[in-house]
Amino acid sequence: MGEQPASRRGSGTEADLGQDRPHSARMYDYYLGGKTNYAVDREAAQAVIEVFPAIEVGARVNRAYMHRAAHYLARQGVCQFIDIGTGIPTAPNLHQIVQEVTPRATIVYADNDPIVLVYADELLDGAPEGRTCYVEADATQPGRVLEAIKATGTINFGRPVALSLHALLHFVPDDQDPYQIVSQLLEPLASGSYLSLTHCTGDFEPEAWAAIVDTYRQRGTPAQVRSRAEVLRFFDGLQLVDPGLVVAHRWRPEPGSGPALVSDGQVSLYAGVGRKP
Numbered sequence: 001m002g003e004q005p006a007s008r009r010g011s012g013t014e015a016d017l018g019q020d021r022p023h024s025a026r027m028y029d030y031y032l033g034g035k036t037n038y039a040v041d042r043e044a045a046q047a048v049i050e051v052f053p054a055i056e057v058g059a060r061v062n063r064a065y066m067h068r069a070a071h072y073l074a075r076q077g078v079c080q081f082i083d084i085g086t087g088i089p090t091a092p093n094l095h096q097i098v099q100e101v102t103p104r105a106t107i108v109y110a111d112n113d114p115i116v117l118v119y120a121d122e123l124l125d126g127a128p129e130g131r132t133c134y135v136e137a138d139a140t141q142p143g144r145v146l147e148a149i150k151a152t153g154t155i156n157f158g159r160p161v162a163l164s165l166h167a168l169l170h171f172v173p174d175d176q177d178p179y180q181i182v183s184q185l186l187e188p189l190a191s192g193s194y195l196s197l198t199h200c201t202g203d204f205e206p207e208a209w210a211a212i213v214d215t216y217r218q219r220g221t222p223a224q225v226r227s228r229a230e231v232l233r234f235f236d237g238l239q240l241v242d243p244g245l246v247v248a249h250r251w252r253p254e255p256g257s258g259p260a261l262v263s264d265g266q267v268s269l270y271a272g273v274g275r276k277p
Contacts, residue, residue: 029088047215052209061259062166065251066196067092068253068254072241074097078160083108083164084168086111106155108133110148135148142181162195165182172224174224190276203228204265212225239276247267
């Protein structure tokens with residue numbers, strides 16, 4: 001385990017946990033049926049559910065996709081993972097998935113929510129052969145994210161890395177230049193690295209998703225859903241893995257993986273994996 005995250009856990013408990021305002025990570029935890037959320041998060045999440053009851057389905061589909069994509073990447077021989085926008089720990093976490101395949105796998109988690117730091121112990125219990133670390137960093141500052149990751153000494157940037165950006169970029173509106181953020185995060189990664197990404201879309205239920213975006217914005221969280229063509233741009237310069245960019249439940253489905261008999265409109269989430277040449 002990395003020593004740096006452990007040394008920072010104490011300060012995280014003293015940080016502003018934002019109990020007076022909803023946070024997207026804690027709302028997502030609520031959608032998943034978790035307990036790590038406050039009344040203000042539950043109120044905001046319920047406002048979204050009233051507009052679009054299937055949001056809970058989408059959250060579960062997103063989680064199931066993460067499991068499948070992580071398994072796939074580990075089976076491709078990738079043994080280094082960077083997960084940005086980690087959110088509240090929910091077992092099985094990414095490191096538990098990939099270390100089932102490759103016990104020596106190394107995982108670095110990054111998030112900017114102090115409450116994630118409070119629960120970071122659950123992200124640091126990896127297999128003894130591997131390493132798991134947590135860094136507190138903001139995805140909208142990719143240079144600082146990479147500096148923090150490099151400082152752990154956990155990732156060898158000369159070897160392939162899997163970069164996970166799951167349910168993150170729809171909280172990065174265009175005025176924060178999300179395409180440049182992704183490009184900057186991918187730039188130091190070696191040939192043979194991968195990007196795994198999920199992103200909410202209004203392609204199927206535009207009115208509902210416009211209302212959802214308004215709900216988040218009114219409560220202080222910037223949000224922007226994107227079309228398939230706009231999400232596809234994040235993979236510029238990468239080779240998409242079959243079946244390409246699809247609604248998340250259609251990406252290499254497996255029996256028992258996520259909710260069954262769901263529609264594209266209920267999921268409203270694109271997912272894809274791209275390989276860096």
